Amino acid sequence: MRIVVIGGSGHVGTYLVPRLVWAEHEVINVSRAQREPYKADSAWRLVQQVTADRTAEDSVGVFGRRILELKADVIVDLICFTLPSAQQLVGALRGQVQHFLHCGTIWTLGHSVEVPATEDTPRRPFGEYGIQKNAIQDYLLDEARRYGFPATVLQPGHIVGPGWIPINPAGNLDPEVFTRLARGDEVTLPNIGMETLHHVHADDVAQSFVQAIANRSASIGEAFHVVSPAALTLRGYAEKVAGWFGRSAKLRFLPWEEWRKKVAEEAAELTWDHIAHSPNASIGKAQRLLNYRPRFSSLEAIQEAVQVLIQKGIVQI
Numbered sequence: 001m002r003i004v005v006i007g008g009s010g011h012v013g014t015y016l017v018p019r020l021v022w023a024e025h026e027v028i029n030v031s032r033a034q035r036e037p038y039k040a041d042s043a044w045r046l047v048q049q050v051t052a053d054r055t056a057e058d059s060v061g062v063f064g065r066r067i068l069e070l071k072a073d074v075i076v077d078l079i080c081f082t083l084p085s086a087q088q089l090v091g092a093l094r095g096q097v098q099h100f101l102h103c104g105t106i107w108t109l110g111h112s113v114e115v116p117a118t119e120d121t122p123r124r125p126f127g128e129y130g131i132q133k134n135a136i137q138d139y140l141l142d143e144a145r146r147y148g149f150p151a152t153v154l155q156p157g158h159i160v161g162p163g164w165i166p167i168n169p170a171g172n173l174d175p176e177v178f179t180r181l182a183r184g185d186e187v188t189l190p191n192i193g194m195e196t197l198h199h200v201h202a203d204d205v206a207q208s209f210v211q212a213i214a215n216r217s218a219s220i221g222e223a224f225h226v227v228s229p230a231a232l233t234l235r236g237y238a239e240k241v242a243g244w245f246g247r248s249a250k251l252r253f254l255p256w257e258e259w260r261k262k263v264a265e266e267a268a269e270l271t272w273d274h275i276a277h278s279p280n281a282s283i284g285k286a287q288r289l290l291n292y293r294p295r296f297s298s299l300e301a302i303q304e305a306v307q308v309l310i311q312k313g314i315v316q317i
């Protein structure tokens with residue numbers, strides 16, 4: 001098939017585009033051509049590059065037409081963040097594509113009630129990002145179920161891969177937390193460390209898109225959580241990381257209001273976003289309907305990423 005990937009040179013696209021090429025699809029990447037994929041792969045020689053700035057083209061209402069003109073069978077939209085942006089694309093593509101796959105997020109879940117949360121529980125998003133992504137998800141599923149627009153929504157957790165910093169056991173992106181655990185230094189965690197994170201390897205996210213395309217009839221009109229088989233508690237995650245380096249984690253706990261004053265404002269905001277969500281999502285539906293089989297546990301994915309951070313000197317042991 002002829003597959004257009006919008007935003008295909010980032011975390012997910014680094015793995016997804018080569019997977020699609022090696023499955024003998026014709027692949028077109030639409031991006032600003034400002035960044036390279038994280039991993040070299042000769043598949044990229046077979047990919048057509050279309051250079052476009054979606055934000056700029058959305059604002060003048062021409063992005064949908066640009067994508068339509070590429071005459072794709074399948075569109076994978078990895079970078080849609082607002083409802084008007086989704087509406088413009090769907091408006092242009094209605095009746096013109098076989099399958100439209102949107103990259104959503106588990107942030108649309110908001111506060112969970114029962115965990116692991118399933119896709120059929122009411123979504124209660126909070127925060128601008130989650131609310132916008134939820135509006136897009138609602139819109140696409142409604143378009144699919146009411147009007148037959150062939151949309152599928154894949155909802156990743158915290159995406160992990162070699163080349164970038166994974167969300168750490170304190171729920172933010174400070175690599176020093178890994179360094180301190182590796183060296184056996186004390187690490188302070190908020191509350192009692194029992195809030196959760198739910199990571200997923202970028203290649204497993206890519207796998208879910210490939211499987212959704214391959215299982216078109218089961219995936220249209222549906223949303224799927226795309227995470228590792230199990231979420232991590234902050235405390236358990238910290239203990240495991242220290243264990244990789246032959247250490248016992250030296251952990252101290254502080255109530256949130258005290259903890260937040262001890263870290264940079266940006267790190268505290270990110271931690272709050274993660275612990276307020278405390279995601280713990282079920283992959284049962286993706287396993288059943290898409291045959292999604294994640295290759296990495298959360299810890300396996302993180303360990304691979306941390307090894308690369310050590311090689312680059314970003315994490316020091």
Ligand SMILES: NC(=O)c1ccc[n+]([C@@H]2O[C@H](COP(=O)([O-])OP(=O)(O)OC[C@H]3O[C@@H](n4cnc5c(N)ncnc54)[C@H](OP(=O)(O)O)[C@@H]3O)[C@@H](O)[C@H]2O)c1
Binds near residue numbers: 156
């Ligand atoms: N990161 C996470 O942990 C996480 C978790 C859950 C869900 N998600 C979802 O994952 C998706 C993002 O995927 P990702 O992490 O693979 O993205 P990413 O690594 O940020 O890559 C973004 C891609 O889009 C291109 N791009 C960025 N701005 C653009 C623009 N204005 N016009 C055209 N191309 C543009 C980039 O290339 P150029 O810069 O060269 O244009 C690159 O190819 C989002 O939908 C997000 O909601 C992410």
